[in-house]
């Protein structure tokens with residue numbers, strides 16, 4: 264057992280936890296394989312197997328002996344931060360397992376497997392009516408789940424808390440009220456510029472998958488990744504799966520034009536991977552291995568995607584490599600590529616949105632989810648609500664549901680309360696950047712050299728990554744920056760960057 268854990272009760276608890284960890288590990292592996300290599304028709308069998316294993320994990324958690332050990336650990340004094348975190352996270356998970364009846368958890372798993380099939384079908388056929396009855400069940404399921412879990416003010420609190428420990432609807436409301444005027448101001452400035460355009464010509468240039476794959480590997484190489492511990496595969500929705508500090512996997516995707524989407528998917532997922540690779544290895548196999556919450560995780564992926572990967576000095580470093588994508592690329596300068604990577608324009612699809620308008624996509628989902636949960640909005644009216652919010656916030660007309668309400672996988676997976684973490688994490692990435700620059704100097708001078716990249720990685724490891732989930736959202740921000748979560752650095756970042764670009 265690792266030297267971080269000295270208390271007898273904690274050591275005992277962690278050794279009992281190993282079986283739960285193993286089942287979680289195998290489920291995670293099956294989930295990764297489902298998205299990457301599994302034949303499509305295997306989805307229902309895989310769904311059943313995962314549901315059964317999840318039920319088994321719940322039963323192991325609820326075994327009298329394990330529960331007694333958790334309760335005993337809660338009474339221990341003089342625990343160090345790592346030991347306290349083990350207790351905090353096990354209590355949190357136990358609480359959820361105790362409140363959600365086994366039959367309900369099984370029902371949810373079954374519903375999710377079916378809803379995902381229906382969603383894919385509905386999206387392919389551009390027919391919302393195929394998915395609508397499942398979405399109604401998903402909304403009911405979430406309402407029920409919130410009732411089981413309990414909440415103080417808004418049923419949405421209970422769901423948010425599943426993804427972002429301790430965050431409330433009020434926190435998210437106040438986050439959006441503080442960023443809304445900033446978004447409005449920055450977007451109005453950009454749209455009034457002479458340089459404003461809907462689309463950058465580079466996005467129309469074709470590329471070959473193999474050439475782009477080489478570039479993705481080059482960027483990972485520049486980031487000095489250890490390919491014995493990380494692999495890159497392909498999936499339609501890029502994601503990261505982390506197993507331990509010895510095995511983290513990311514995916515990217517390839518279209519045939521607009522190469523930046525593949526590139527930024529790679530740098531984004533790399534940010535998630537680095538967080539989990541740089542966790543202290545002594546935390547492997549414990550509940551506190553890996554990133555602390557979705558918001559903190561997203562702050563890491565957005566840091567590498569936007570703040571590093573979309574910076575002028577980084578693009579300058581890579582522009583000659585981008586030119587190898589084909590003869591038509593050689594006419595573009597480093598500055599052209601920089602402008603291409605930072606083209607801001609309101610659009611329909613969240614995952615393709617630029618770093619400014621992106622937040623409106625999240626705000627729209629947050630407002631809709633909140634209204635569904637409080638029963639102020641019915642599923643039958645969701646298309647109208649979606650389309651009118653896209654008009655209101657982004658000024659775009661939604662042509663069909665495949666490019667509208669059916670675009671995201673989240674609801675088909677049963678997840679509501681997840682989206683806000685994307686916006687919060689993105690804003691937080693600027694806060695980290697500010698404090699990192701205080702110590703390391705200007706990022707532009709660091710992101711284009713190997714030494715600079717290593718220094719950035721080291722700062723992130725020392726201040727954030729090594730701790731895994733030892734500290735929660737609020738504590739890790741306070742510990743590293745000495746202040747609370749703030750939008751002011753993000754506002755500065757946007758203003759500086761886009762005043763130069765537009």
Ligand code: MG
Nearest residue numbers: 531535561564
């Ligand atoms: Mg992400």
